[in-house]
Amino acid sequence: SQQGEEDPQALSIQEGENATMNCSYKTSINNLQWYRQNSGRGLVHLILIRSNEREKHSGRLRVTLDTSKKSSSLLITASRAADTASYFCATDAVETSGSRLTFGEGTQLTVNP
Amino acid sequence: KAGVTQTPRYLIKTRGQQVTLSCSPISGHRSVSWYQQTPGQGLQFLFEYFSETQRNKGNFPGRFSGRQFSNSRSEMNVSTLELGDSALYLCASSPTFGEQFFGPGTRLTVL
Numbered sequence: 001s002q003q004g005e006e007d008p009q010a011l012s013i014q015e016g017e018n019a020t021m022n023c024s025y026k027t028s029i030n031n032l033q034w035y036r037q038n039s040g041r042g043l044v045h046l047i048l049i050r051s052n053e054r055e056k057h058s059g060r061l062r063v064t065l066d067t068s069k070k071s072s073s074l075l076i077t078a079s080r081a082a083d084t085a086s087y088f089c090a091t092d093a094v095e096t097s098g099s100r101l102t103f104g105e106g107t108q109l110t111v112n113p
Numbered sequence: 114k115a116g117v118t119q120t121p122r123y124l125i126k127t128r129g130q131q132v133t134l135s136c137s138p139i140s141g142h143r144s145v146s147w148y149q150q151t152p153g154q155g156l157q158f159l160f161e162y163f164s165e166t167q168r169n170k171g172n173f174p175g176r177f178s179g180r181q182f183s184n185s186r187s188e189m190n191v192s193t194l195e196l197g198d199s200a201l202y203l204c205a206s207s208p209t210f211g212e213q214f215f216g217p218g219t220r221l222t223v224l
Contacts, residue, residue, distance in 0.1 A: 031211065040150075040201060042117075043215040088156065092210070098168040099144050099210045103156035 006089060006104040014112050019076045021107040023089030024069075030092045032065055033101065034074050037086045046074075046087075051094075079111045115140065117206050117216035125222045131192040134219045138185050138206030144168070145187040146213060147179060150201040159202075162187055163209070191221075199223045 005024045013019055025032070031050045035043040049056045049065045049072070056063045062075040076083055086108050090101040118137045126132050138145050146169075147159040158171040162181035179189040185206075191198055199222050205213035 033212065035215070040218075040220075042203060042217040043205075045212055045214055048212050090156075096169060098163055099146050099161050099205075099207050099213055100158050100169040100171075101146070101148075101205075101213060102158065103148075105155055 006087075006107050008107060009105065010108045010110070012110040012112065013079060015079060015081055017079055017111075019079050019083070019109055019111070021074045021087050021089075021109070023072045023074070023104050025072075025089070025091045025102070025104070026070065027091070027102075028094040029067070030094055032063075032072050033090045033092070034061075034063060034072075035088045035090060037088065037106075038084075043088065076109075079109075081111050081113045083109060083111050085109060117204055117214055119202075119204050119216040119219050121219060122217065123220045123222075125224065126194050127224050128194055128196060130194050131190060132194060132221060133188055133190045134202055134204075134221075136187045136189075136204030136206075136216060138187070138204075139214055142206035142208050142214075143185055144207045144209060144213075145181055145185060146205045146207075147187070147189050148203045148205065149173075150203060150218075151197075151199070156203075159189065194223045196223050 033048045034046040060077045065072045086106045088106045089104045144163045146161040161169040181187045201218045203218045205215045207213045
């Protein structure tokens with residue numbers, strides 16, 4: 001079962017607008033990662049933020065992490081139609097050795113031209 | 114570097130059969146993880162292999178098994194297939210831990 005929650009579940013915006021997606025999780029983490037998935041294909045890694053980081057940028061992406069609230073947000077600025085996809089957050093828990101990601105339920109983003 | 118590759122991309126099986134899926138990680142990556150994605154349960158962790166040893170295991174029945182070879186390639190096997198096993202099976206590789214890089218997935222349909 002999923003241990004993370006994302007909101008909104010679906011988001012529809014116009015090209016050029018910003019899109020913000022939120023993620024909450026339950027355990028102490030080593031890092032949190034965001035992924036994009038197009039139409040049931042493989043996941044594309046977007047960005048990783050470590051538990052001791054509060055904000056990270058990559059191109060048009062901005063991720064924040066608040067470990068006290070166990071939450072993260074992903075901001076996509078100046079969105080494009082090509083950004084239409086499902087976005088997932090995934091956490092790497094402290095109590096797990098090695099690689100084991102727990103995924104949120106995802107946000108379906110639609111960017112209208 | 115070439116990305117993670119998975120074969121086959123699509124598979125149709127009938128209930129009771131078994132299936133083997135293959136994953137080739139990015140060159141140099143020693144960790145391979147498997148995930149199942151279904152509309153109802155979302156993305157769920159199956160297991161992770163590192164240097165031919167299972168390092169983590171998810172909450173799946175024993176019908177789901179895997180292995181990793183000395184060249185880091187991995188296979189997962191599902192025996193006695195059930196309708197509920199229909200899913201997208203994703204393989205991911207990473208150097209040791211941290212960022213995981215996913216393959217395109219294998220779409221399994223059980224009839």
